Amino acid sequence: MGTESKRQQRFAGVLQQDLAELLQREGNSWAPGAFITVTRVRVTPDLAIARVYLSFLNTKTAPEDLKAIRTKTTEIRYKLGSKIKNQVRIVPQLDFFLDDTNEYVEHMDKIFEEISKETRQPD
Template sequence: MSIRTGKVSSLLQKELSSIFEKELPRSGPLLTIVEVKVTADLGIARVYVSLIGSEKERGLLMEHLQNETKYIRKLLSSRIRHQFRRIPELEFYEDEQYDKARRIEELLKEALNRPGEEQTES
């Protein structure tokens, strides 16, 4: 990642977080922007979001984000239009790291709490 794309990614993450926090109605699962990756030509911004809620709520919110991409891009444009000639297209993806980490923790707890098995010390 070049310095320029890194700065653009950081700015987009900050502004999108602010938009989700202040300008869009809150309902359903908790949404956090984990990362924004911008293509080298700055034409596409891939936005990775972490959602905490039920599977159904998360699915509905991702669908809503896909449907409202143009509106979110318009809000973003109103904030950063003086810094860019062209606002990148937005693509939203669900970041599943939280779910994977929680599953690993469950497996570790399960493995450590098995009755009748002795643990060997090294």
């Protein structure tokens, strides 16, 4: 997407905060037992599409939980729109993605641990 303008960044911040509040209130009914975090929101230059990156904690079924959230996209967009209707002309289309940064970091940590153990052993 390149660099985002200040306007895009500001709007993405508003969306991130409002979506986080919405998912905190109602996310348990869509993904039972999961703690959902909105890690990042990226917005297109025309502010028409928002890519929302979600992280799921306390669950082993993150892909299934993401599918459940995606099936509720229309409902989430409607509720978001009622909250931000005075701030925007159009409510952006929401695309949800799984943010697997935490899993990637854990995986890399394990690899580095294994490498450091191998180098410490005398030949």
